[in-house]
Amino acid sequence: MPRSRRVAAVVTAAAISLLATSCTGQGAGEAADDPKQDVTLTFWHGWSAPAEVKAIEDSIARFRTAHPNIKVRAVGNMTDDKVNQALRAGGDKAPDVVSSFSTDSVGKFCNSGAFADLTPFLAKSGIDKTKVFPEPLLEYTQFEGNQCTLPLLGDAYGLLYNKDAFEAAGIKEAPKTWSEFTRVAQLLTKPKGDSYERVGLMPTFHGYETTPMRLAAQWSPAYFTPDGKSNLAGDPGFAAMLDYQKDLVGKLGGYAKLERFRAGFGDEWGAEHPFHQGKVAMQIDGEWRLAMAQDAKVPFEIGTAPLPVPDDRVGDYGKGYLAGTIVGVAAGSRKQNAAWELVKYLTTDTDAVVDFANAIHNVPSTFEALASPRLKVSPGFKTFLDIAKHPKSTTTPAQADGGTYQLTFTDFAYRYEKGAVADLKAGLAATDRQIDTDIAKAK
Numbered sequence: 001m002p003r004s005r006r007v008a009a010v011v012t013a014a015a016i017s018l019l020a021t022s023c024t025g026q027g028a029g030e031a032a033d034d035p036k037q038d039v040t041l042t043f044w045h046g047w048s049a050p051a052e053v054k055a056i057e058d059s060i061a062r063f064r065t066a067h068p069n070i071k072v073r074a075v076g077n078m079t080d081d082k083v084n085q086a087l088r089a090g091g092d093k094a095p096d097v098v099s100s101f102s103t104d105s106v107g108k109f110c111n112s113g114a115f116a117d118l119t120p121f122l123a124k125s126g127i128d129k130t131k132v133f134p135e136p137l138l139e140y141t142q143f144e145g146n147q148c149t150l151p152l153l154g155d156a157y158g159l160l161y162n163k164d165a166f167e168a169a170g171i172k173e174a175p176k177t178w179s180e181f182t183r184v185a186q187l188l189t190k191p192k193g194d195s196y197e198r199v200g201l202m203p204t205f206h207g208y209e210t211t212p213m214r215l216a217a218q219w220s221p222a223y224f225t226p227d228g229k230s231n232l233a234g235d236p237g238f239a240a241m242l243d244y245q246k247d248l249v250g251k252l253g254g255y256a257k258l259e260r261f262r263a264g265f266g267d268e269w270g271a272e273h274p275f276h277q278g279k280v281a282m283q284i285d286g287e288w289r290l291a292m293a294q295d296a297k298v299p300f301e302i303g304t305a306p307l308p309v310p311d312d313r314v315g316d317y318g319k320g321y322l323a324g325t326i327v328g329v330a331a332g333s334r335k336q337n338a339a340w341e342l343v344k345y346l347t348t349d350t351d352a353v354v355d356f357a358n359a360i361h362n363v364p365s366t367f368e369a370l371a372s373p374r375l376k377v378s379p380g381f382k383t384f385l386d387i388a389k390h391p392k393s394t395t396t397p398a399q400a401d402g403g404t405y406q407l408t409f410t411d412f413a414y415r416y417e418k419g420a421v422a423d424l425k426a427g428l429a430a431t432d433r434q435i436d437t438d439i440a441k442a443k
Contacts, residue, residue, distance in 0.1 A: 031336035031337045031340075033334060033336065033337045033338055034337070035067075035070070035337040035338040035340070035341050036069060037069060038069045038070075038071075039069065039070055039071070039335055039338045040070075040072070040073060041070060041071070041073065041096045041097060041335060041338055041342060042073050042093075042097070043072050043074045043075070043096065043098075043099070044075050044078040044083060044086075044098050044099065045074065045075070045078060045098075045099040046077065046078055046079065046101050047076050047077070047360075048076055048077040051359070051360070052359075052360050054359075056356070057074060059346065059352055059355065059356050060072045060074055060342075062351075062355070063346070063352070067341055070338050070341060070342065072342060075095070078095075078098075080100055080105050083095070083098050083100065084114075087114050087332060094330060094332060094333070095330055095333075096329065096330055096333040096335050096336075096339040097328070097329060097330070097333075097339045097343060098115070098328055098329075098330060099152055099325055099326065099327040100149075100325070100326050100327075101325055102326075102403070103140040103141070103324060103395070103396075103398070104396070104398075104402050104406060105402050105403070106141055106142070106148065106149055106326060106402075107143045107398035107401065107402050107442075108400065108401070108402040108442070109143075109148055109149065110142065110144070110146040110148035110149075110398070111143060111144075111146075111400040111442065113331055114148075114330070114331055115328035115330065115331055116148065116329045116333075116336055117148055118147045118148065118150060118328065118329065118340070118343070119146075121329075121336075121340045121343075121344070122147070125340075125344060127344075127348060129147065131367070132348055132366050133150070133151055133367070134154075134322075134367065134370075134389070134393075136393055137151040137324060137365055137395075139395055139397060139398070140322075140323065140324070140326075140397070140398055141398075142398065143398040143400070148328050149326040149327060149328040150326070150327055150328070150348075151325070151365035151366075152324070152325040152326060152327040152346055152365060153324055153325050153353070153356060153357055153360070153363065153364065153365050154322060154323070154364070154365045154388055155286040155287065155288070155323045155362065155363060156321075156363050156385070156387040156388040156393070157209065157214050157284065157285065157307065157320050157322075157323075157387070158284075158285075158286075158304060158305060158306050158307055158384055158387050159174060159282060159283070159284060159285075159304065159305045159306065159307050160275065160290060160293070160302055160303070160304055161174060161281060161282045161302070161305070162188075162275075162281045162300050162301075162302070162303075163301040163303045164300040164301060165188055165198070166184075166188075166281075169184075169188055171184055171187060171188075173305075174303060174305030175308050176308055176309070176314060176317045177308050177311045177314055177317075178308045178309070178310055178311065180308065181308040182247070182251060184200060185199075185200030185201045185248065185251075185252060185282065186251055187200065188200030188201075188281040189252055189253070189281075191253070195257070195260065196261050196279075198278060198279055198280065198281055199253075199261065199279070199280050199281070200252065200281050200282055201248075201252070201280060201282040201284070202261075202262055202265075203248045203249050203252055204249060204258050204259060205245070205410065205413050206259070206414070207262060207284075208268045208283075208284075208285070209283075209286065210284045211410065212242070212245075212406075212409055212410050212413040213321060213396050213406055213410075214284055214307070214321045215244075215245060215284075216238060216241045217307075217320060217321035217393075217394050217395075218241075218307050218308065218309050218310065218316075218319070218320075219238070219240055219241050219310060220237065220313075220316070220319075220394055221236075221237030221238050221241075222234075222235050223235075223396065223397055223405070224397065228439075230405065230432035230433075230435035230436050230439075231432070232409060232428040232429075232431055232432050232435075233425055233428035233431075233432050234432075238428060239425065240310065242413060242416055242417075242424065243424070245413075245417060246417050249417055255417060255418045255419065261279075265279065269292075271295075271296040273292070273293075275289070275298075276292075276293055278299075278300065284307065286384070287361065287362065287363055287384035288360075288361050288362065290304060290361070290378075290380045291361040302380060304380040304383035304384070305383060306318045306319065306320055306383065306386070306387055306390075307320055307321075316392050318386060318387065319387065319390040319391075319392040319393045319394070320387040320390070320393050321394065321396075322388060322393050322394065322395045323396075325362075327346060327347060329343055347366075350366065350368040350369050350372055351372075351374070353365060353366055354369045354372045354374045354375050357369065358375065358376045361381070363384055363385060363388045364385075364388075370385060370388065370389060399439055400439055400443045401438045401439050401442035402442075404435075404438050404442070405438065405439065408431055408435050409431060409435070412428070
């Protein structure tokens with residue numbers, strides 16, 4: 001998701017402490033407030049850029065037209081840490097509805113009882129969530145059967161590339177397999193002394209959205225076994241991804257040389273992004289990058305494509321990693337029925353979802369919104385819509401420790417790519433043990 005407000009989701013999630021059990025409030029069957037009475041809801045969200053704030057305010061205004069008795073006091077630029085503190089403190093100043101950019105927080109929000117389980121509210125409204133939301137989005141908005149959040153727009157990760165650089169190098173189309181990707185990345189790389197004029201891709205895991213989770217999705221691995229144990233060493237997809245990435249790092253000049261070049265990159269969310277400046281020819285990123293690059297007035301034509309797949313899974317081409325914004329009702333709120341009306345509108349009303357997606361250039365989060373003729377779809381943006389619709393697109397599952405297990409995996413990947421791990425399988429097994437320990441403590 002775009003943007004000005006984004007700190008890496010896994011970092012945000014890892015910083016959240018477990019909420020006290022006192023946060024646990026009433027469920028749909030116990031909520032006694034009358035949503036038809038005059039009421040004021042407090043809605044906390046993370047958007048801060050003027051255009052994004054206007055988009056959410058416009059959406060709230062449309063909600064007010066349909067529900068004139070429900071006033072909404074929206075407060076932006078709220079982090080998960082601030083949400084955590086407010087929900088623990090409770091009281092009249094605590095939010096009734098909360099939106100978060102971090103899907104990795106869901107496991108903690110659900111496990112701690114900080115957010116109300118929305119399953120009874122969905123049932124009361126006659127909504128079959130499986131017919132409204134794509135499966136990966138349902139996967140990252142619930143934990144162990146507790147649907148404590150719902151999707152509020154989505155993000156699909158794919159490949160953006162410099163078409164002018166492709167043409168100059170004689171490359172006809174975006175690579176579909178990882179072996180093709182290596183060849184293309186090498187062709188697009190222009191060394192300059194002991195550095196580069198341009199790299200085909202910044203392949204190190206510090207390279208913005210080139211994270212282990214984004215790449216691993218193309219191997220469709222299982223992060224956990226059926227009995228809930230970490231599965232990094234058990235699923236060969238993780239080792240295959242790490243070996244591929246490390247090999248690519250070597251072929252593009254080596255870890256040390258690439259990291260020196262990366263140190264000069266500009267802000268990920270500003271005009272100085274290296275893709276905008278032509279320092280990298282291909283960028284792994286979400287759908288928002290297309291609009292940001294166009295706003296930066298890049299001097300080249302931009303192409304978009306799904307990320308490559310392993311050579312033996314070419315039939316899976318078109319899939320990708322999915323994430324997005326989440327929204328839920330605070331368990332301690334005494335206005336849960338009214339709060340549900342707002343959540344229901346923001347997440348299930350097709351026009352509301354489409355209008356919001358059009359305004360902030362995100363992927364819609366419902367089947368009907370994805371197919372809506374009102375959705376503004378450029379050829380480049382369509383790539384990300386197709387990734388979102390692909391039946392084999394995946395996400396990272398929610399866990400009781402939030403995104404800590406992903407941080408643990410990422411830390412291992414950092415060490416492996418720079419050559420600090422001698423035995424990959426043993427290292428993955430040790431990482432599994434750490435993840436299992438952390439999750440057990442969180443539960």
